[in-house]
Amino acid sequence: MHHTLIALVEDKPGVLNRVASLFRRRNFNIESLTVGRTAEEGVSRMTIVIDTDPAGAQRVGAYLNKLVDVLQVEELVAGVAVARDLALVKVTVGGHDKASLLRVVDETRAHIVDTGEQSMTLEITGEPPHVDAVIARLKPLGIIEMVRTGQVAMRRGDTALSATQYS
Amino acid sequence: MYCLRAHLVMPIRTGAQIIWECLVHEGVQTVFGYPGGAILPTYDAMLDYPIHHVLVRHEQGATHMADGYARAGGGVGVAIATSGPGATNMVTGIATAMMDSSPMVCITGQVPSKMIGYDAFQETDISGIALPITKHSYLITAVEDIMPAIKEAFHLAKSGRPGPVLVDITKDAQQASIEWEWDPAPVKIRGYRANAPVVKTDLIKAEALIRAAKRPVILAGQGVIQSGATREVLAFAERIGSPIAMTLLGLGGVPASHRLNLGMMGMHGEAWVNHAIQEADLLLAFGMRFDDRVTGNLKTYAPTAKKIHIDVDASEINKNVAADVGIVGDLRETLKDLLDFIKPADHSAWVAHINSMKGDAAVRDIQALPDTGHLYAAHVINDIWRITEGKAVVVTDVGQHQMWEAQYYHHDSPRSLITSGGLGTMGFAVPAAIGAKMARPEAEVWAIVGDGGFQMTQAELSTAAQEGVKVNIAIINNGYLGMVRQWQEFFYDRRYAATPLRSPDFLKIADAHGLSGFRVESRGQVNDTVQRARAAEGTVIIDFRVEQEDSVYPMVPAGADLDAMIRRPDNSVLAETGADKN
Numbered sequence: 001m002h003h004t005l006i007a008l009v010e011d012k013p014g015v016l017n018r019v020a021s022l023f024r025r026r027n028f029n030i031e032s033l034t035v036g037r038t039a040e041e042g043v044s045r046m047t048i049v050i051d052t053d054p055a056g057a058q059r060v061g062a063y064l065n066k067l068v069d070v071l072q073v074e075e076l077v078a079g080v081a082v083a084r085d086l087a088l089v090k091v092t093v094g095g096h097d098k099a100s101l102l103r104v105v106d107e108t109r110a111h112i113v114d115t116g117e118q119s120m121t122l123e124i125t126g127e128p129p130h131v132d133a134v135i136a137r138l139k140p141l142g143i144i145e146m147v148r149t150g151q152v153a154m155r156r157g158d159t160a161l162s163a164t165q166y167s
Numbered sequence: 168m169y170c171l172r173a174h175l176v177m178p179i180r181t182g183a184q185i186i187w188e189c190l191v192h193e194g195v196q197t198v199f200g201y202p203g204g205a206i207l208p209t210y211d212a213m214l215d216y217p218i219h220h221v222l223v224r225h226e227q228g229a230t231h232m233a234d235g236y237a238r239a240g241g242g243v244g245v246a247i248a249t250s251g252p253g254a255t256n257m258v259t260g261i262a263t264a265m266m267d268s269s270p271m272v273c274i275t276g277q278v279p280s281k282m283i284g285y286d287a288f289q290e291t292d293i294s295g296i297a298l299p300i301t302k303h304s305y306l307i308t309a310v311e312d313i314m315p316a317i318k319e320a321f322h323l324a325k326s327g328r329p330g331p332v333l334v335d336i337t338k339d340a341q342q343a344s345i346e347w348e349w350d351p352a353p354v355k356i357r358g359y360r361a362n363a364p365v366v367k368t369d370l371i372k373a374e375a376l377i378r379a380a381k382r383p384v385i386l387a388g389q390g391v392i393q394s395g396a397t398r399e400v401l402a403f404a405e406r407i408g409s410p411i412a413m414t415l416l417g418l419g420g421v422p423a424s425h426r427l428n429l430g431m432m433g434m435h436g437e438a439w440v441n442h443a444i445q446e447a448d449l450l451l452a453f454g455m456r457f458d459d460r461v462t463g464n465l466k467t468y469a470p471t472a473k474k475i476h477i478d479v480d481a482s483e484i485n486k487n488v489a490a491d492v493g494i495v496g497d498l499r500e501t502l503k504d505l506l507d508f509i510k511p512a513d514h515s516a517w518v519a520h521i522n523s524m525k526g527d528a529a530v531r532d533i534q535a536l537p538d539t540g541h542l543y544a545a546h547v548i549n550d551i552w553r554i555t556e557g558k559a560v561v562v563t564d565v566g567q568h569q570m571w572e573a574q575y576y577h578h579d580s581p582r583s584l585i586t587s588g589g590l591g592t593m594g595f596a597v598p599a600a601i602g603a604k605m606a607r608p609e610a611e612v613w614a615i616v617g618d619g620g621f622q623m624t625q626a627e628l629s630t631a632a633q634e635g636v637k638v639n640i641a642i643i644n645n646g647y648l649g650m651v652r653q654w655q656e657f658f659y660d661r662r663y664a665a666t667p668l669r670s671p672d673f674l675k676i677a678d679a680h681g682l683s684g685f686r687v688e689s690r691g692q693v694n695d696t697v698q699r700a701r702a703a704e705g706t707v708i709i710d711f712r713v714e715q716e717d718s719v720y721p722m723v724p725a726g727a728d729l730d731a732m733i734r735r736p737d738n739s740v741l742a743e744t745g746a747d748k749n
């Protein structure tokens with residue numbers, strides 16, 4: 001089962017390595033891991049999706065908390081969190097495929113971000129299942145290159161996760 | 168006026184000097200190390216500071232000495248090495264300290280910062296290598312960062328769940344100078360909390376479980392020693408009349424002679440202790456981590472017991488064994504709080520039941536047997552216990568002798584047994600014993616070591632000789648890598664692959680170092696020889712030529728149910744433990 005963990009970490013060299021090393025050493029498989037800035041100075045935010053059971057997710061949270069450079073850890077509960085994934089997909093455009101491709105674009109809120117002579121590149125953003133579904137529809141049309149950012153996520157509602165509430 | 172100005176100007180210090188200033192301020196008196204190019208500026212500065220440097224013979228020795236020093240003395244051990252091979256030689260010792268939560272700071276030199284990443288001579292990414300085996304690691308490339316890193320390293324090493332911290336410092340950072348002054352402000356690390364405050368509702372839940380229990384067993388681990396909770400554990404045990412089972416690293420945390428102390432649990436624990444755990448209806452885990460060597464098969468472990476788990480490390484709660492109540496906090500503080508809630512109880516029938524289980528081992532009491540002329544390791548260790556009145560600091564290596572030590576040397580005080588439990592590092596005993604002796608010069612220190620493990624780090628005899636420290640080294644010489652031979656006997660059809668071991672003449676080794684050596688071949692010689700060894704000046708070696716194919720009993724095979732023990736065959740001349748007599 002997928003679990004989504006948020007880690008607020010020191011924005012320092014080597015921190016990503018420490019976190020990634022932890023998952024490897026403790027034998028957890030990372031489905032996706034994204035890192036980026038936050039609104040707080042010196043604080044980066046990781047969204048980590050792992051495939052494990054609830055006990056495993058609890059263990060990972062505890063191990064993350066032990067890392068000196070990790071400031072705050074939270075497991076997001078599905079349903080009370082917003083999650084987004086972004087994909088860039090380059091699809092071939094043979095003559096008669098183009099119409100079906102444009103139909104997919106139309107029906108799925110995908111954006112055309114680049115057009116070449118033989119291909120078209122689409123941007124798909126949304127909940128990860130939505131991105132999965134769009135990609136599934138594009139596959140028969142001929143995907144020649146694809147990249148996904150991995151999921152970023154945030155608690156719903158007024159409460160916020162912050163590094164300062166920790167110290 | 169002049170004085171005032173002199174006060175305002177901070178003195179100029181090199182990075183190397185700052186390292187030593189910091190160590191002095193941290194209260195360090197002894198460090199263990201080995202020099203080399205990348206750490207040379209620091210060695211050069213060393214001569215100006217009141218810190219004793221012990222020159223080891225291998226950097227692994229430095230780490231084990233620092234570890235033994237920390238475990239015996241209760242402070243932080245410090246080991247120093249150069250970059251590259253010096254640093255990598257420390258890896259085993261760092262991992263050993265990590266697994267056993269031993270507070271240690273390792274300082275390594277690194278190639279100049281401009282050369283990092285270019286495969287410079289003796290460059291190795293030690294902070295990367297050490298990452299999963301340290302509590303934290305630093306790579307310091309600027310002189311300004313040295314003090315904060317060292318202060319944090321000490322704070323991290325000794326607070327919360329202790330552990331090793333590595334500080335890798337580039338040569339240019341050691342050489343650079345700044346205006347510098349010691350900053351006495353306490354360390355604050357925003358991502359680190361040593362202790363969580365105890366949650367009162369957890370205490371209330373724990374109390375309810377304790378009140379309901381009919382068959383409680385306390386599982387006392389090294390946390391008892393590290394948090395200094397001996398008194399609180401005893402007060403707790405006595406309040407509710409609960410028996411206490413010990414982990415290997417917990418030994419000494421509760422006096423072996425206490426009426427409620429059952430002895431050691433686990434793979435080579437006492438049979439009645441393992442049975443008691445399996446029959447218990449409440450386990451009170453105090454500063455222990457349910458290692459696989461103490462639980463056996465987790466699926467059948469203590470099936471009828473509720474579990475209360477107190478540990479300073481939150482990640483230990485629910486890791487191996489699900490806790491009904493998990494309390495994260497310093498054990499001593501937590502028990503103090505908990506004791507406010509706990510009402511006296513009487514479990515004497517339960518204790519009597521456990522004691523009655525000792526009977527089947529007692530009929531084969533080792534001490535009551537006539538001297539058959541054979542020399543058994545169990546006898547040797549039990550005799551050393553008797554002769555030293557149980558007051559020595561004993562440092563063991565890893566193998567059969569280690570388990571016999573745990574069974575036959577009865578430890579009554581904390582920090583009197585030092586052993587590599589988690590990593591099981593052969594070669595630990597001799598250097599760790601040297602470190603222990605340096606931490607506690609007044610103590611009688613014994614190393615109990617196998618013929619195999621002794622040969623792994625015997626070069627440190629030379630260190631002991633150079634330092635003039637007295638460590639009594641008992642080599643339990645069975646001509647085998649005994650513990651592995653035992654597994655081969657039990658599980659591999661007695662195919663002794665690579666376990667028969669030829670050793671050098673250990674007395675000549677001693678002699679080569681200018682140390683005394685003795686040999687013991689029969690039980691009758693043990694007493695006199697041990698006494699002579701104790702009286703001799705400097706480090707001594709006793710080569711105990713013990714029975715070659717003896718095995719440690721009882722034994723829970725790896726992964727088996729905790730009460731599925733292999734017992735010593737009935738017709739054996741040896742009983743299972745020294746406690747059988749009592």
Ligand SMILES: Cc1ncc(C[n+]2csc(CCOP(=O)(O)OP(=O)(O)O)c2C)c(N)n1
Nearest residue numbers: 566567568591593617618619620648649650
């Ligand atoms: C560094 C290291 N290598 C290998 C082992 C595996 N091992 C565990 S016990 C043992 C045998 C130890 O033999 P010895 O030192 O003679 O002690 P004995 O068991 O005979 O008392 C071995 C090889 C280990 N624990 N540590």
Ligand SMILES: [Mg+2]
Nearest residue numbers: 617618647649
């Ligand atoms: Mg041996």
